[in-house]
Amino acid sequence: MSSEQANSLSPIKRALMALEKMQAQLDAVEYAKKEPIAIVGMGCRFPGGADNPEAFWQLLRDGVDAIIDIPGDRWDTAAYYDPNPDTPGKIYTRKGGCLSDRLDSFEPQFFGISATEAKSLDPQQRLLLEVAWEALENANQSPEKLFNSLTGVFLGICSNDYNNMIWQTGGATQVDAFCATGNALSVAAGRLSYFLGLKGPSLAVDTACSSSLVALHLACQHLRNQECHLALVGGVHLLLSPETSVAFARTKMLDADGYCKTFDADANGYVRGEGCGVIVLKRLSDAVAHKDKILAVIRGSAVNHNGRSSSLIAPNGPSQQALIRQALENASVEPAAVSYIEVQGTSTSLGQPIEVEALAAVYGKNRPLDNPLLIGSVKTNIGHLEAASGIASLMKIVLAMQHGQIPPHLHLHQPNPYIDWEKLPVKVPTQNIPWDKGDRQRLAGISAFSFSGTNAHIVLEEYTNAENPQGLSRSLHILALSAKTQESLVQLTAAYEKYLVGNPELNLADICFTANTKRSHFPYRLAVTAASTLELAGKLGAFRDGKAVEGLSQGKATTNFPEELQIPDLNSKSINWQSILENVTQSYIKGVTIDWAALYPDDLCARLQLPNYPWQRQRYWIESGTQINADLSIIDSIKQGNVHQLTQQLSAAENLSADEWELLSQLLTKLTDPSPSIQQLQRQSLTLTDIQNWLVSQIAKEMGVKPDDIEVQAPFDSYGLDSMLAISIANAGQKYLGIQVSPLMLVHYPTIAVLSQHLATELAASETEAFEI
Template identity: 55%
Template sequence: MSDLQNRLEKLSPLQRAAFALKQKQTELDALKRARTEPIAIIGMGCRFPGADNPDAYWELLKNGVDAMREVPPERWDADSWYDPDVEIPGKAYMREAGFLSEVDRFDPQFFGISPREALDLDPQQRLLLEVTWEGLENAGQAPGKLVDVPVGVFIGSAASSEYFLATVYGDPDRITAYSYTGGSISMMAGRLSYVLGTQGPTLTMDTACSSSLVATHLACQSLRTRECELALAGGVNLIVSPESMVVLSKMQALSPDGRCKTFDAAADGYGRGEGCGIVVLKRLSDAIANNDNILAVIRGLGINHDGVSSGLTVPNEMAQERVIRQALEDGNLTPADVGYIEAHGTGTSLGDPIEIGALDAIFTESHSEDFPLIVGSVKTNFGHLEGAAGIAGLMKIVLAMQHKEIPPHLHLKEPNPFIDWGRLPFEVPTERRAWLGKGPRVAGVSSFGASGTNVHVMLEEAPGISDKPSATDAERPIHLLTLSARNDAALRDLAQAYEGHLRSHPDTPLADTCFTASVGRSHFEHRLAVVAGSPVDASERLRTADYIAGKVSHGKSKLAFLFTGQGSEYPDMGRQLYESEPVFRQAFLRCDEVLRPFLDTPLIELLYAGPPNPNTHLLKEMSYLQPTLFSLQYSLAELWKSWGVFPDVVMGHSAGEYAAACVAGVFGLEDGLKFIASRGRLMQTRCERGAMLALSVGEKKALEVIAPFAKEVSIATINSPESVVVSGRPEAIASIEAGLAGQEEIDFKLLPIP
């Protein structure tokens, strides 16, 4: 019987009942915490009009860029499909939108897809593959390490059948074996999981405009219920056919000038945009435990449907209010905590007042002229991304939190007269401004689907996690940056990208960049390595191609560790490693502990006392020198092994044979240290004094040199065909050294052997 059972037996029935209730309450509290656990955003990838990555996205946002443009000629002939008269059949009255560039470019073999299959692959699938890969790398999650891992994939798209209809419908001769897998909505998420080899829940969803934020909602819930340990969420939208423009024109949903004039009196429909955004998600507790780079935290989630309204696609103000309150409650937040709302904000005369009405019901009471609620919409920059709209708004908030700024909202000239702006404590930021606040910054993002599905997500800025290095850890003076790609051209492009990134981010610790490049990336055959001391140094070396590059062989090369003997020592040897590398330091301290009974002066004081070091002279004694060399080389081997570098062969020279044997497992560390300490002591106290001279000659020539002193000097070692060491009585060695002083053809060195 356990101790707990014994104690329970001594309790009264009432006390046992109270104990059981307390246990159940603890279990219920744990379940509640799990159900509402915050979710960390640890990585992002994107392609938006005018922005191919999160850094470029922030530049677009903060500079207030209008990224709309006319239909690219490679898509379709805008003139033949355009007519300003909405009544003209088969015509669209809008000819500008937020288009992406080069959506026809794709490297299928990078993802294991044949060129033939790629011809029938929806460009939205291609875009998802690229952006997801970039998002994982941004999160420091090497895609190659996710095979068989329960990673959830949740993708939203409202243009899921457009490519299939544009390429196949009405032309059955174009149907191939790849038409289904290339065009099916299910394959958007399914292909991602297949290519990555993940085994978590995988769903593609279409709830119209709210698709990508619904995907994010489901990803967070999947993490909370522990269906997956990592989740990928986002959405994609491409305008690949002019017919979709005609459909929306006939609905009179679009703005003739192609701009979302959100909250403006001139709001007359929405502008369309393309894009893809992916966020990488983890439970906050796991992200903190794994030291992930937390960009922001998802605190609360809400989802519902409009139900009955005045029309199928007409928004419902009460439903919008309820979904935002859900998200606040789920995140244990109050309206007063919220400083910014990224509105759905499509820029319609009907939708904008309804959305502001819902915000009025929730936030007016808790805000004031001194503490206004800031409301904006990224749709004013590059249009409504439809199925990918929500993720674009969410990523905007994350970037704004990181930079502690709110970017400008465009196209607001005259506020919508159907909104009582004078009464509301709301502001629309027409210029970039600092994001001020006393507590953690909190913001919400809304996404309301034409299908009636509404979703709201509450975000909080990343927690301030203490990450203090050990007091004994010093920054490495230099770092190794390793990059790889599938071919030389891609490797050059990658090096150029890193060069630009390092140049524009000189304050980013180079150690972090190198760590992520090595650990958080998949490694390919074509590789380069650059050694640098700072981001600026690394950037310059990449610019000038001052690095080592090559292609790895398919076979594994053999690696040898060579351990040296006496003569290699120098003052402060290993000090930088001792101060900056915990593995090296721990191994060296372990050696120091074992050797304490054998050395009058401990290893640490022997090497690193001072400066100046009063114990340097002791290294001239073999009783100290040999165990010191053993300990340093053993610690260095442990450091290499901690980096994943293991020897196939070990070799040792003189005293180095003992360190080599220990690393090879011939004997343990304690036995090895006892051997080498005893060897050094015996050689110091029992051996006759002698001297050693290194000569840059072969054995035959060395015999000629020492011939006059044959009884006092002999060849000690033949290191190579042109490197010999002779040893003998100090007086005789001194005479040989003096005789060689005038000969330029022979190099010689008196070895510092006691």
């Protein structure tokens, strides 16, 4: 309406219009305070081989109990086990919900972490890096596009077992500069933000069992307050040392039989479990605008504390009721509309009746007995994951909503007699049952009550995505795959081949669009053109078998192509689509930047959940005693004056008497004495090439990669070299060259080629000064 039209209205009409505008603004403000938060991606690593959401759902649907004997690589279970719960220093159970993956394996190079640092890095931080990356891939959020973005990280974490192991293995002698950052709980969140270059809030939350749901509550608040626009939320927990289990055994908190028997008359404790889950969140309005695949929405949440209870760790029924009512109010949801609750359910005789009565008091209000509230616990499948338990519960409900089924609650044989099952409108499903939808979206609640007294409750709603776009009609499509190593590229190709064979109904355009525009692009590259999913799967299979095939090209990208390939106007009638794809293919494998979005100008493709990146893990673990550095040659040991190292190396190669070793040690001490006689002669003979080769070898050793993978023209930060590694390399350089080497040199001379030239100049100058003296 123009100003003239507005002025022609009567004062009353203008006032009414002003009121309507003010009301609209107030409504917008109120909506922003309670806007639903969309879950757009998930990644997980749970017991029973549940290494992705699909595998986790299969475990839940099939009613699998994933509790096993605690693996021997965690601690000596035989030494700590005693069936008598009153035996001091012992644990009366051998069971746990343990991961099937080896926890000592990791691919640090992918995350720019050196091999040296990886050994001091808490496996919980390692797991979070991997699972967060998988969650972003699942959400089709290209990580490099998040650089410098207002993306938040909110993680639940409460255990510090690896730090205990380091001290127990070798005491203070095993502690290095990386132990501090590698084992601080705060850095678990900070490392994710650092690696991805995120500028939003970054918090590690420790409220014990409620940690990950409290982190989720905080993330939703930050998103609604516009303090971040995307959020990574999750929890992690690993069982690495026995101390906490010994302590819990003293309090009789653990189940001796190795079952979480939630709601059962025989419930007498819980089973400790481990795992990691990460979800990706956006405001619902943003997720819809970005055409994300929305898995579910968080309608509301609340956090409170028990306050003064019968004891610090005892649950409090009134506080639980107040918490649930607050979460429902925040969600603008009536209690009777919620049909399922994922309970805390830690299988304690004290907590079970209190929790059920609190749920019935709130959710049972005006609920007919013939329409009971369904309740269950994922802990009966995988154990109690403590700091990660809440995120596991949430992911269970998201998957159940997607599949329209409620998976069975296990180990309920004789209902707890202290719960009045006849009068309370609640029911525990012990078989896989359909989740009736009714005339509205399914709604569920998730509870987490912790022994710290801090409680959390989440209200979750299913979401129906809009129908898939009309699709993209082209005669030929290109799939671009890449990895940081050739081995990973081969495995990724095999995963895509399996995916294509298992999902022949999928649209090829959607597959290629998602892979090309929503995934990161790394140096080792493969580009394939095909007209159908069947043809594409066949070409990937040929690559796996080492066969040459038309329409498939591979190569390693270089850093010499900063320019971007210009995509011609695709609406032109004279377009030669096959020629364009051939140009894209050859440019891509060389390393030219491709504007993939320009190939899909109308955004007509659906976003799919494609295979995750395949990790190339190797062992990185704290070892007992002093280890021989196999990467250091005998010649290097002599040059660096490392007598102890050289003695160990020779000891492993020859059988000499103790007297002979003593004489050899004395001889080596004299040979490596830093007097000018030997050392200066060695250093004066060093050339620029020698120094460059030494730097390549030293950096490769620190990073745990092959020297051939080091490019002398590449910046140091591309290898993940940080200040602590710079100190390590500078110290080694001083020993090798005999001149002052500052860690700042790696900043001022940021490549091996430039630094080598500088060090050669410095070395020559030092030799001239020595000669003049």
